[in-house]
Amino acid sequence: MSNDEFRMTNFQRRIALGLSVKFPSFVNCHSSFAIRHSSFEIRHSKFVIRNSSFDMRCFVAVDLDNGVREKLRAVQAEMRNTGTRVRFIDPTAIHVTLKFLGSIQEDWLSRIKQSLAQCSIMRPFDVHARRLGAFPKLSSPRVFWAGVDPQPSLGHLQCRVEEELAWTGIKDERAFHPHLTLARVGERKGLEPLIDYIKINGESFDAGSFTVRDFHLYQSILKPNGAQYVKLASFALT
Secondary structure (H helix, E strand, O other): OOHHHHHHHHHHHHHHOOOOOOOOOOOEEOOOOOEEEOOEEEOOOOOOEOOOOOOEEEEEEEOOOHHHHHHHHHHHHHHHOOOOOOEEOOHHHOOEEEEEEEEEOHHHHHHHHHHHHOOOOOOOEEEEEEEEEEEEEOOEEEEEEEEEOOOHHHHHHHHHHHHHHHOOOOOOOOOOOOEEEEEEOOOOOOOHHHHHHHHHHOOOOEEEEEEEOEEEEEEEEEEOOEEEEEEEEEEEOO
16 A cells, blocks of 8 residues: 555544544645545545546436326427427436436445435325426527426425435535426527427416326436436335
8 A cells, every 4th residue: 555545544534533634735625625636535524435437427306297298298399390400308208307416436326325215204295397498598598498386395305305415425506496308409599489489388388287206316328319317216205
């Protein structure tokens, strides 16, 4: 073992024991108290140490029922009829994202699943999907979406997921804006017909309600024709 490897091992041990530490010379300290080196990352929440070679993109999401999916498919067909060139999302892949985990190592999955299992202790609840819009704004869109009403139980579930995953070192301070992604913009040209369609029909669109009985951990595999989603685990609300 090299001197630097020994110093890092001792450094980790002292942190775990709550002792004072002297930072090794090769450690960069940041305001968020994330300490990074080429092959280590230590976060203060649980001082999780991980290798920097990530190999999985994952997220946590709620699925839709078939009735809502069919209404989304129908509105996508109307959006296509405007002749606007955007990339439409396959209705079978549309979901409500609770949290995007980013790139993680496969050996993190066990800890992540254990944390998510703690979030399932709540009763099933209904969610209503309606309205059409765009991010960041309709006049300059990057994503077209169908809205999801900010139901308190949905917000509570998302908050639980955020809190539990923070203990594994996965933390994201972005606000939660529940939505269903219908299409993504590539070239930002010729969007006016679709923007006009949203202006006319956005407020009246209603995809109906669906019951959230569980949520899921997905892996996102990027492919030339779009992302493929693989379900890694499911967590039933009880």
